Amino acid sequence: MNPNTERFIPFALPSIGEEEERGVVEVLRSGWLTTGPVAKRFEAEVAALVGSRHALALNSATAGLHLALEAVGVGAGDRVLTTPYTFAASAEVIRYLGASPLFLDIDGETLNIDPSGVEEALSRGPSPREGGSIRAVLPVHVGGLPCRMERILAACAAAGVPLVEDAAHAFPVRTEGLGGRRAYCGTLGAAGVYSFYATKTITTGEGGMLVTDSDEIARRVSLMRLHGIDREVWNRYVSRDAEWRYEIVEAGYKYNLTDIAAAIGRAQLAKAADFLERRRSIAARYLAAFADADYLRLPAASDDHAWHLFTLRIVEDRLTIDRDEMVRSLMDHGIGVSVHFIPLHIMPYYRNAYGFKPEDFPNALQAYRTIFSLPIYPSLTDEQVERVVAGVRSVAERHRRGRPDAGRRG
Ligand SMILES: Cc1ncc(COP(=O)(O)O)c(C=O)c1O
Structure with missing residues (x-):
């Protein structure tokens, strides 16, 4: 038995303090546990920090990547450009939509997607054997190191292909976007997604947030994250003015973040x-x-x-x-x-x-x-x-x- 075993240094540990505990207890005592006012506040705070028009709280980054790709129009038979050097989530969401990843190798130094590979793939397109056409580019900021976004964004703009950032590891840091403009990772493309999984830079246990400046993407994600219901109905059980009637206009998903989780997130965000x-x-x-x-x-x-x-x-x-x-x-x-x-x-x-x-x-x-x-x-x-x-x-x-x-x- 190694003498160090007792003092094992865990690979990852969340930093949870009294603020998170207090936030959770408040929600537990409030009578409203699922998505509601605390999630709304958490969204507003993230949007204010990163400077995005919209922030949509979700129960994972995986959900966010799925909804982002869906919202930019990825569908069956399409290709999404990304790398194999990532976690399962980045590519499985492409498969959820019946599309396929078009993998590019990473830059051997940064471990991130290689901008020249993106430029080349976007100008060449998939080979006849690969098939489909590239409907989105999904760079991953591996480990929290921002990708070379200026070049990648320029290539996407030239090809008219939307970019969805997998910023699961890159909250809250900035890098250069188009024209050298510095902005938060996640806010540089059509949409970006942060992960609040237990080991991430801030956590809600499980959770994620999609940010976008596009009203259209925000509307679509907001619709699809809660069953494709045509409007917000979270307060239908607690408000006298609430309307019980709603319509389902799409086959949506169940991807909302609870207020319990959002309370942890708000306390984490402050730190x-x-x-x-x-x-x-x-x-x-x-x-x-x-x-x-x-x-x-x-x-x-x-x-x-x-x-x-x-x-x-x-x-x-x-x-x-x-x-x-x-x-x-x-x-x-x-x-x-x-x-x-x-x-x-x-x-x-x-x-x-x-x-x-x-x-x-x-x-x-x-x-x-x-x-x-x-x-x-x-x-x-x-x-x-x-x-x-x-x-x-x-x-x-x-x-x-x-x-x-x-x-x-x-
Ligand atoms: C690069 C990357 N993208 C996406 C995800 C998915 O995050 P979540 O667990 O919040 O769904 C992870 C999770 O570890 C990740 O490492």
Whole structure:
């Protein structure tokens, strides 16, 4: 038994305090638990922060991506341009609509979609074998590092194809949009989506938010998130003036966020700037601590990074262990680590549906072979950060290629 096991450093932990508890208790005592006034306030606060005309609270980012693609007109037989280096959600929502992902490889440095690939794909279109036409572009800000949006947006504008941002990891950070104008990730394209899943930069347990400046998209999403009912009916049980009659005008979904969750979200939102600062200071410490480690490849850094994830890559010819052994050894050292991402194109579903081979997306495959993610969250203490640094260095240095005792396990 490793002596560090008792002091295991979790890979991720939410930062929940009295403010969140108070908010939830207030809602529980209010008599109104599901979507209502608290969700409305949460939406208004997010819209004000990121500067979008509309913010629509949802029960997940997955729901938001689904509704955003639906609202911009993606349908059966269409193609949506994205990368395989992401979580299940980014591509499965494309399949919900009967469309197919058109995967592009990532930029090997940033792990984000490669802007030249987008430019080329939009001017060339899908091959006859792939079929369909590109109806939307879905860039993912992997780990919270903003994609090169200026170029991607310009390519979309030139092709007349709407852009939906998967900003699940990138709340609340800014980057350059068209013409170098700085704006929040999520607000740069036709619509953008944040995730408030338990490990994200702010959380509601499960939840998400879609932001857009388009009245038309907002109207459609608002309709489809609650059963395709023609108008807001959330107050139909509590207000004397409420109209009980409604009409279903579409086969919609059940994607609304509860007031219980929104209360947590409002308290988290008030702390979002402090959370971001703490994540940034942990990232700065990791970057400095591993700067001289030639057996590790550091993540692409940027002042705009949200640092939802801090990833390292092993340099394979400098170490005698592979990524899997690195992950195992760190876990044995009491350090929670994870892997982001297992590329979608090597998953059985996508392999079977589209006939992908692992080497179809070499940058994504190479990143996956070598990458692991370290703990990074606001409640991680300086002492824990130093233990993570020491743990990574000690495991790696014990397995440096060329060391007389390298390769010995332990
Ligand atoms: C890149 C990315 N997009 C979308 C999602 C979906 O978020 P949610 O769990 O809120 O549906 C995730 C979740 O981890 C994600 O990592």
